[in-house]
Amino acid sequence: MVQLSSPYKSISFGDDCLLFKQMSKCELDRLSKSARLRVLTKQQYLFTQHAPSDRLYNIVSGVGIMEKVSENGRRQIFTFVYPGDLIGLSNTEKYSYGVKSLSNLTVYEFKRQNLLALAEELPTLGANLREIRSDVTTHTFEHVYLLGQLKAYERVCFMLIQLLNRLPGAKPDKIDLPMTRTDIADYLGLTVETVSRTFSQLKRDGLISITSNNTISILNLESIEDLASTA
Amino acid sequence: MVQLSSPYKSISFGDDCLLFKQMSKCELDRLSKSARLRVLTKQQYLFTQHAPSDRLYNIVSGVGIMEKVSENGRRQIFTFVYPGDLIGLSNTEKYSYGVKSLSNLTVYEFKRQNLLALAEELPTLGANLREIRSDVTTHTFEHVYLLGQLKAYERVCFMLIQLLNRLPGAKPDKIDLPMTRTDIADYLGLTVETVSRTFSQLKRDGLISITSNNTISILNLESIEDLASTA
DNA sequence: CGGTCTGTTGAAAACGATCAATACGTGTGG
DNA sequence: CCACACGTATTGATCGTTTTCAACAGACCG
Structure with a gap:
């Protein structure tokens, strides 16, 4: 330092x-x-x-x-x-x-x-x-690929992985979102409702859990990564 | 020179x-x-x-x-x-x-x-x-905005204006496309069919005409610009 | 003349958007 | 402390756009 x-x-x-x-x-x-x-x-x-x-x-x-x-x-x-x-x-x-x-x-x-x-x-x-x-x-190119080619649920998963990599303090078992659902939607080129529904679906599928509104845990990292893959 | x-x-x-x-x-x-x-x-x-x-x-x-x-x-x-x-x-x-x-x-x-x-x-x-x-x-930021926020027909119009600005030799009354419909689709985050249909619609509306497959004229530049606007 | 590549069009399906109602959470003032 | 209000999130029902699947048309080339 x-x-x-x-x-x-x-x-x-x-x-x-x-x-x-x-x-x-x-x-x-x-x-x-x-x-x-x-x-x-x-x-x-x-x-x-x-x-x-x-x-x-x-x-x-x-x-x-x-x-x-x-x-x-x-x-x-x-x-x-x-x-x-x-x-x-x-x-x-x-x-x-x-x-x-x-x-x-x-x-x-x-x-x-x-x-x-x-x-x-x-x-x-x-x-x-x-x-x-x-x-x-x-x-930015990754973002272009995301917006041009990925489905809603893939975009959301991609964003989760990205948060894991970039948001300070984020770990798979605890991601504290500093942004609202609307922010997420406007980043991913979706609507709030679609983002919300996608989170709910991922929850139902057992891939994530949402403790508070702004706190997400990834329960199945591998699956999320697969869905998010742009390779 | x-x-x-x-x-x-x-x-x-x-x-x-x-x-x-x-x-x-x-x-x-x-x-x-x-x-x-x-x-x-x-x-x-x-x-x-x-x-x-x-x-x-x-x-x-x-x-x-x-x-x-x-x-x-x-x-x-x-x-x-x-x-x-x-x-x-x-x-x-x-x-x-x-x-x-x-x-x-x-x-x-x-x-x-x-x-x-x-x-x-x-x-x-x-x-x-x-x-x-x-x-x-x-x-690239313009492209992100296009993919995240614009409808199919807005994307197509945006691309026409962009061709006008960047493609050497392009004029409103004659744009010679060097790319296929598939290329256009993959640039705009759409399918070939959607691009084709959008062109057809713009033709029906009298905004453009397509002489050969690769040659487009813009008949109503102002309208196209309005539809393409990202301001 | 037939084959391939590219583009167009149609019908149906799927996905995401929109509209609308409801729930949740937090902070404020009674 | 509770009641209420406001902002935010979720969920449902419906609508519209775009995709998908499929057929066909036109251009170009061997």
Whole structure:
């Protein structure tokens, strides 16, 4: 663990944060100088759709969603954002999506130009950025495959596996969902009702159990994985 | 126009090619030294899914598809690739998709490490690469929205507008489709039958006309745009 | 001329969406 | 502490869109 000092507060990062991976104390120090810590409570926008996009955010803790809402009210969630994720790499004029917190959310905020300039100087940072971009692309392609090819129940299973891999603290026997059924639906391109029914069906089939509304356990991981498979 | 010499052949690029935009003759010369020209005929793979991914391709001419085929035979087309597009930026070990030509296809092939190294030295190239990545992300998010939120007929209209914007030579009164109905279906997350029926319906409604199987004219651009709108 | 590939059309089935009612959970104020 | 209200989740019934299955038409090629 390395201590990172920011103008606002001190925070520690492990090597699990892709942005800071393998960076020396000295490099981290330079990085932290151009960072600013922002703290959000539930259901606040980090930034909204169409806002000028000159910032870049690194999630420190908490969970959020990246969403697009169209004029006619349809909403698509592009991704859930978790600690370590980097937001705002696209260098467009305006964000084509908004990012909202689902829980308390802590992020490092950078001016994009600053971070990109720094990436030119610090090779490790540059490499990490490429790595992250690559991961985002891979993840988005998986999402495209899910939306284009999978049935409702396959999508739900896929999401469970994804939560297992990405949601901090999630284990097969206890997944605490930070998102609502509507969020899940808008991520999977389904309706709330279909998501709810699918959960009920998986419960009836003995593959999962739902203790509280927001707590799911996977009883038969192998079956869920099979249903979720995109290989 | 600038003449680019390669070990194999000489080709000219305009500023419309994002990768070469705004680069000096000298820079272009260095670039071309690490490029190799590859020429494919119809229905050939530039590379297949799971092939080791150490190359990067810049489309010179022709059209192709980037596709993923799963073990159970479902196919999703991630994108159609057009002149100027860059393929293989993700730095994964293996390609998670294959790229196949639909027409004759000419590409510049780079070793990824070479091009990335060069991008460190040539700031314009680095900026162009970031620009391209950004465009790809934007485009992929649009695709996610399409698959998650749009009805079949909206998807088809969206694709027509996209062809208009991206397919070289496409004009509202004459779009020559290089892809089959099945390709369109697999891109839009629909079946061939649904795509065919949707075309027929748009024809009946007087919005398009189909002269030959592969030639479509848009008769009422405004309506098509309205139906395709994702704003 | 027959064969294959691609596209279209029809009928039926299935899946997911929509509409509507009900249950559950949490927090507030009486 | 209970009653109530509000937001969220579940369930049921019905509807509509898209898929599936099947037949056929047209283009291209040997």
